[in-house]
Amino acid sequence: FVDEEEVKNLRAKIQGELPQRHFGDAVRLEVANSCSEAMTQFLLGQFSLSESDLYRVAGPVNLVRLMQVPDWVLRNDLKFVPFTPGTPKALQKCHSVFDSIRGGDILLHHPYQSFNPVIELLEQ
Numbered sequence: 001f002v003d004e005e006e007v008k009n010l011r012a013k014i015q016g017e018l019p020q021r022h023f024g025d026a027v028r029l030e031v032a033n034s035c036s037e038a039m040t041q042f043l044l045g046q047f048s049l050s051e052s053d054l055y056r057v058a059g060p061v062n063l064v065r066l067m068q069v070p071d072w073v074l075r076n077d078l079k080f081v082p083f084t085p086g087t088p089k090a091l092q093k094c095h096s097v098f099d100s101i102r103g104g105d106i107l108l109h110h111p112y113q114s115f116n117p118v119i120e121l122l123e124q
Contacts, residue, residue, distance in 0.1 A: 030055045030062070084112040097121045 026047040031040055044054060060066075070079060073119050090106065094100040097120050108117060 026053075027054055028055060030057055032061050033058050037050070084123065085110075085112060087114050091117050097124055 024047055029040075029047060029049050031043070035056070040054065044050070047100070071095055073079070076081050088106055090100050090103065091097065094103075097117055100106060106117075108115075
């Protein structure tokens with residue numbers, strides 16, 4: 001819990017709290033079809049889960065780990081060019097975000113457009 005009125009820099013406070021957060025209880029156990037019954041029972045016991053929380057999967061488990069594979073490849077010619085979000089034209093011309101808003105509504109389409117105008121608005 002963070003009291004927003006007492007914290008001057010909310011982002012810094014949240015960054016300080018994240019390493020100290022406690023993870024919740026397990027709610028699901030996903031294992032491969034080939035996982036032995038002894039190992040499945042052991043894992044269910046370790047995480048205090050019941051048989052109804054067990055999901056057997058035909059194929060790889062936890063495909064999220066595959067997100068690391070591109071980082072292991074050292075060939076930039078095989079990778080996508082990093083995406084750089086744009087800034088709406090209405091915000092490129094004016095020095096103040098408030099001046100731009102006075103001229104008319106501005107739609108920011110995240111993540112395709114930069115979040116910097118929101119930060120600038122808050123700073124101004």
